[in-house]
Amino acid sequence: MSSPPVDDQDSPAPPRRERPSRLTDIAVALLFAVADAVIVVVGAIWHFVIGMGTAPSPDSPRPAQSRDIPVLIWLVIWGIPAVAAAGAFVHARLRMPVTAVVQGLFTLVCTLLAVAWTRMLLS
Template structure:
């Protein structure tokens, strides 16, 4: 009988194939995403303030009811950012990049908060 071939040192096993990126790469990607996330959050907060102030009724006007129909595309945009942030956080966690996963997790929380603010603004 022929014995099975001995595993070579050059053939990667399942454990070696999932080697995590270096800590420096993880931190660099986290910083890059932190800057991009901060820009997205600042623009989103400014837009919510501008839209909120623009749709606020005048204090001298009589209260009227207005029926607004919000398009599905608007809901997709509003709740799409938190969904993409969750996916990004999970992907970076699966890539074993803990610093980047934490940054994206915090961005997810901030996006969810902004999405709730926008939803409340559109529903009122």
């Protein structure tokens, strides 16, 4: 004789992760917002300073020569938005919506800064 069919309701369900409290989510989001703002401001200042330092002078008769850009520079420029996107994804999976939105906005700003840095370095 065959055994009776096993009912799915009798099997133990995998434990669901508890969602962090809204207060924890907001506190973490505020900490990330402050850190992200510092990173964006420092990145924008570096962009301005380095851009002004490498700009050709108006009295220069010849165009600036192209130079090789180390791979490490490209990894830093495009690695920061990649890490920010991973952070936004992780916080979304942890069910922390406020922090995920803050990290998503930071990803957007970092991507815009990376595009600006890339344009500056390639010009």
